[in-house]
Amino acid sequence: xxxxxxxxxxxxxxxxxxxxxxxxxxxxxxxxxxxxxxxxxxxxxxxxxxxxxxxxxxxxxxxxxxxxxxxxxxxxxxxxxxxxxxxxxxxxxxxxxxxxxxxxxxxxxxxxxxxxxxxxxxxxxxxxxxxxxxxxxxxxxxxxxxxxxxxxxxxxxxxxxxxxxxxxxxxxxxxxxxxxxxxxxxxxxxxxxxxxxxxxxxxxxxxxxxxxxxxxxxxxxxxxxxxxxxxxxxxxxxxxxxxxxxxxxxxxxxxxxxxxxxxxxxxxxxxxxxxxxxxxxxxxxxxxxxxxxxxxxxxxxxxxxxxxxxxxxxxxxxxxxxxxxxxxxxxxxxxxxxxxxxxxxxxxxxxxxxx
Amino acid sequence: xxxxxxxxxxxxxxxxxxxxxxxxxxxxxxxxxxxxxxxxxxxxxxxxxxxxxxxxxxxxxxxxxxxxxxxxxxxxxxxxxxxxxxxxxxxxxxxxxxxxxxxxxxxxxxxxxxxxxxxxxxxxxxxxxxxxxxxxxxxxxxxxxxxxxxxxxxxxxxxxxxxxxxxxxxxxxxxxxxxxxxxxxxxxxxxxxxxxxxxxxxxxxxxxxxxxxxxxxxxxxxxxxxxxxxxxxxxxxxxxxxxxxx
Amino acid sequence: xxxxxxxxxxxxxxxxxxxxxxxxxxxxxxxxxxxxxxxxxxxxxxxxxxxxxxxxxxxxxxxxxxxxxxxxxxxxxxxxxxxxxxxxxxxxxxxxxxxxxxxxxxxxxxxxxxxxxxxxxxxxxxxxxxxxxxxxxxxxxxxxxxxxxxxxxxxxxxxxxxxxxxxxxxxxxxxxxxxxxxxxxxxx
Numbered sequence: 001x002x003x004x005x006x007x008x009x010x011x012x013x014x015x016x017x018x019x020x021x022x023x024x025x026x027x028x029x030x031x032x033x034x035x036x037x038x039x040x041x042x043x044x045x046x047x048x049x050x051x052x053x054x055x056x057x058x059x060x061x062x063x064x065x066x067x068x069x070x071x072x073x074x075x076x077x078x079x080x081x082x083x084x085x086x087x088x089x090x091x092x093x094x095x096x097x098x099x100x101x102x103x104x105x106x107x108x109x110x111x112x113x114x115x116x117x118x119x120x121x122x123x124x125x126x127x128x129x130x131x132x133x134x135x136x137x138x139x140x141x142x143x144x145x146x147x148x149x150x151x152x153x154x155x156x157x158x159x160x161x162x163x164x165x166x167x168x169x170x171x172x173x174x175x176x177x178x179x180x181x182x183x184x185x186x187x188x189x190x191x192x193x194x195x196x197x198x199x200x201x202x203x204x205x206x207x208x209x210x211x212x213x214x215x216x217x218x219x220x221x222x223x224x225x226x227x228x229x230x231x232x233x234x235x236x237x238x239x240x241x242x243x244x245x246x247x248x249x250x251x252x253x254x255x256x257x258x259x260x261x262x263x264x265x266x267x268x269x270x271x272x273x274x275x276x277x278x279x280x281x282x283x284x285x286x287x288x289x290x291x292x293x294x295x296x297x298x299x300x301x302x303x304x305x306x307x308x309x310x311x312x313x314x315x316x317x318x319x320x321x322x323x324x325x326x327x328x329x330x331x332x333x334x335x336x337x338x339x340x341x342x343x344x345x346x347x348x349x350x351x352x353x354x355x
Numbered sequence: 356x357x358x359x360x361x362x363x364x365x366x367x368x369x370x371x372x373x374x375x376x377x378x379x380x381x382x383x384x385x386x387x388x389x390x391x392x393x394x395x396x397x398x399x400x401x402x403x404x405x406x407x408x409x410x411x412x413x414x415x416x417x418x419x420x421x422x423x424x425x426x427x428x429x430x431x432x433x434x435x436x437x438x439x440x441x442x443x444x445x446x447x448x449x450x451x452x453x454x455x456x457x458x459x460x461x462x463x464x465x466x467x468x469x470x471x472x473x474x475x476x477x478x479x480x481x482x483x484x485x486x487x488x489x490x491x492x493x494x495x496x497x498x499x500x501x502x503x504x505x506x507x508x509x510x511x512x513x514x515x516x517x518x519x520x521x522x523x524x525x526x527x528x529x530x531x532x533x534x535x536x537x538x539x540x541x542x543x544x545x546x547x548x549x550x551x552x553x554x555x556x557x558x559x560x561x562x563x564x565x566x567x568x569x570x571x572x573x574x575x576x577x578x579x580x581x582x583x584x585x586x587x588x589x590x591x592x593x594x595x596x597x598x599x600x601x
Numbered sequence: 602x603x604x605x606x607x608x609x610x611x612x613x614x615x616x617x618x619x620x621x622x623x624x625x626x627x628x629x630x631x632x633x634x635x636x637x638x639x640x641x642x643x644x645x646x647x648x649x650x651x652x653x654x655x656x657x658x659x660x661x662x663x664x665x666x667x668x669x670x671x672x673x674x675x676x677x678x679x680x681x682x683x684x685x686x687x688x689x690x691x692x693x694x695x696x697x698x699x700x701x702x703x704x705x706x707x708x709x710x711x712x713x714x715x716x717x718x719x720x721x722x723x724x725x726x727x728x729x730x731x732x733x734x735x736x737x738x739x740x741x742x743x744x745x746x747x748x749x750x751x752x753x754x755x756x757x758x759x760x761x762x763x764x765x766x767x768x769x770x771x772x773x774x775x776x777x778x779x780x781x782x783x784x785x786x787x788x789x
Contacts, residue, residue: 005624005633023435031639049434053427054460061424061457065400065431068418073431091421114639175662176620176635178627189435196432198396198439199416207410209419255661262660334661 003178008143008168009034009104011179014042015147016074016100019154020187022048023066023073025059030114031170032078032104056081060088060101067092067099068208070195072154072187076102078170079112082120082128089163090129094210096194098157098164100150101135105169107305107332115332116170118254121310124167125283134228136235137165137282139253143177145280151182158192160231167282169305171255171334231284238286239278242268246275247296248344251315252303253279256335260303263340274344282311290318298351301344302327303335324351361385363394363414370408374573376530376563380473381409383536383561384442387544393551396440400429402449404480406473409444423453430457430466440469440547447474451487451511458513458558462520465555469546472513472558475565476584483568487511490587495568513560514593523554525594529562531580535590542592554596562588602656603742604664607732608649608681609673609694614729617755618671619650621733625743625751626654634662647676654742669740671732673715675699692736692777694728709784711739713776722772724765731773738777739784745774 006014013035016024024043026036036052043050049066053059059075067073077085082103092099103124107117124137136156140146149166157164190197196208212220239257241264243249250260257278267274273296277289290300300323302311309327316325328335328343360366363385371377388394399417401407402425410417420428420443429443450458450472458470477495478484484497488510492501502510517525524546528539539561546557562584564576571579605622607615616637623635636651651664670685672678674697685691687707696716704710713735719727730752737748749770756762 003627005620005627005635023431025431051434051464054456057424058427058457058460061421061427062431062434064420064424065418065428065433066435067431068428069398069432069435071435087421088424095419170639171636171662174637174639176623176633177662178633196398196416196418197436198398199414200395205414206416207419208417209410258658258660261658334663336665337660 003180005176006143006179007034007174007176008146009173010038011143011147011181012102012150012166012168012173013038014181015150016154017042017046017048018182018184019072019151020185021072021074021100021154022046022187023063023071024048024050025053025062025066025075027053027056027059027077027081029078029081031106031116031173032076032081032102034173035076035102035104056084057087060085063099064088064091064097067097068095068196070189070192070197074100074102076104078104079106079108079120080110083123086129089135090127090131090133092163093133093135094131094212095208096161096211097208098154098161100153100157100164100166102166102168104173105167113332114170116255116334117305117331118169118256119306119310120167121282121304121306124165125285125314132224134283135163135165136160136231136284137167139167139280139282140172141254141257141278142172143175143179146172147179147181154187156235160227161192161194162227162231167254169254235281236284236286236288237280238289239280240289241276241278243275243277243292244294245273245296247273247298248348249275249277249293249297249300250303250340250344251277251279251300251311252335253282253311256303256305259335259337260340262337263344266337267341267344270341272341272345272348274341285314285318287318290315293319293323297323299324299326299347301340301347303340305330305333305335307331361389361394363388363397365412365414367411369412371405372567374564374566374576375405376475376561377405377408377473378412379530379536380471380539380561380563381412383540383543384471385413386540387547388440390544391547391551393440393547396438398432398436398439398441400425400432400441400443402445404446404448404478406444406446406449423449424457426450426454426461426468426470427457429468429470430461430464433466433468440550442469442471445470445472446479447472447476447488448478448486451513455487459516462517462522462556462558465522467550467553467555468557469543469550470556470558471543472560473563474560474588475563475568476510477565477568479565479568488588490584494570510587512588513558517558518593520594522556522558522594523549523596524557524559524592526592527560527562527588527590529580529585529590531562531564531577531585538590545595562590602659603654603669603740604667605652605669605671606649606664606667606681606684607652607671607673607729608647608677609729610676611646611648613648613673614726615648615673616650618729618733619652621752621755623652623654624755625748628751629743631655632657632659634659636662647680649677649681669736671736673697673728673732675702690739692732692739694732696728711735711777711780713773715773718772718776719769722765722768724763724769727763727766727769730766730769734770734773734775735777735780738774739781
């Protein structure tokens, strides 16, 4: 299929529909609104439902109903609106209902601003809503990957009967790149054997509620632990670049990781042995990528678009605290490859000074 | 005349207090569905709180929504299961307090569902706190000196709010007498028929006693319902479009 | 790698002009990124789009030091002129810049009255297309026929084919060619 030039947000929307998504509920917020706009004209062509709801709370709860009925359902937002969706995400997780939710990240707490950010990392990877759950979180690094992940996310959600989150950001959502879109497929609702539908004579009654109500406090913990064990084991995804002999390994996802690829190239041209680990899943965090780190590694430098260096916690956990970990955080701007190299160089000098 | 249990009602003890109106409402739904021949097409979306005890008493399939979200979740269900008969069960706290934006916008979009709101003027399950429909002077655990219009605002009347909306059906029934129960059942039946005819959003509010949280006996709660509540929230049909499919 | 910024006020079509360039470059097999300004301002505010064209991977879609600036009004000139690489090319719509305004001394220019050209063809919204024509002439990245067709097929794809766009493009291209030939002579 020929490549087309598409915005990240639009490629995600189109790809989700090609994956069989036939229900979308959303609310306008920059930098995510193109998904809603694209869905509003395109979804009817797929004979699906696109609803601009009264709020993000309504959006996620309407999706809750549609997804419970077995539709491949999507809702999308950014920062402030994504916070409003947490209620519904917690219910999806508690009730074992698969669905896909997108956070096109912007910067800051509260209203923040519309520029690209990666400040929702903690919220995304620690559950976000109330209770005892986490979700698989994908972090695409470009328009093609945005499309590919949107296409695959529904399968992952259904495999575990669990919500899946795609964390892109304003840069990936707004930019256009060449993309090869996947083939259109249909999702047959009701084939999972659990979905909400009317009960015909002789059928078992189905009630979709908190799984704990079905299982009771004795069986539920085992069930839940097993589900998370499987997701952790099966869903870690990452990309490594020149880590085999790297002394400083940059860790970055999304748009920041692309800048880091440039930094690895530039740094090596100057004789600085840089590598990159790019998490493609933020949860489960790709710990396995870190286990392979050789003895030549001196430290890890996280490169993120936030002020507090949110991903460093996970790098420290993944490396068992055996390496120094620092971060370079940008606010409102995409990190700069030159600055990445400078920070890595200074970090290496500092580590050597201590030895 | 033979009294017979509708096919979607289970033979079980329920969680409701003595004198509660919820059970009567469930029976009305079951009878209405049976009369229309759609008992095997019902899909219900429940709220939490007292209404959720419906779960143990019915044989049809249902989804448990978050508090205040059964109407919006039911709208999502109906967009997917277009041939099923979708009913959202809510209380006054759910539909008029935490879920009011979705009640109004489901009506604006004329979502083709039945929103059934059991109004007992109080938050029942959480222990009897003031709700949007608590009447002036009503003592609750969060308005111990009685609801004050100045401090708490006037009671919410769904008819005043939705009366001029372009929806299929809006009515209010009650369960304080056999005649009223009969009338309420026919309202629900009419609303379900409208859904089958794809006319759009139907909201049936049912006034129901809550002797426990009104601090009185079942018998007195019916008297209170008749004498103090019905005059404020008159029963009747307010919108009956009887018109075109959406 | 070629990096450029197209800027003007909202409504002048700077986003679509950048998108067309990126689309055209993609059609020739190059890697491209296009990034629009977005946010609070709509019509009348400042708008811009960033385009990168490369042989291989592109890291960030943001252009910090452009090789080319395509500027449609003076506010955008004030904002972006300092970012242009030394020796870089400024394509400027003189219709919306004060006469007598000074420019950086270490850059090249292509000046054309794009708004007047567009109005002359009774196609007031075609100034961006005239600018693309001039850019085509001075940058030599695209064959003029190819880029003109890219403009037409972009709008045709949206059901907005407008034959006057080709006229604006050609007029812009001719203005650009005069400058280009002059530059060649000067270098020789």
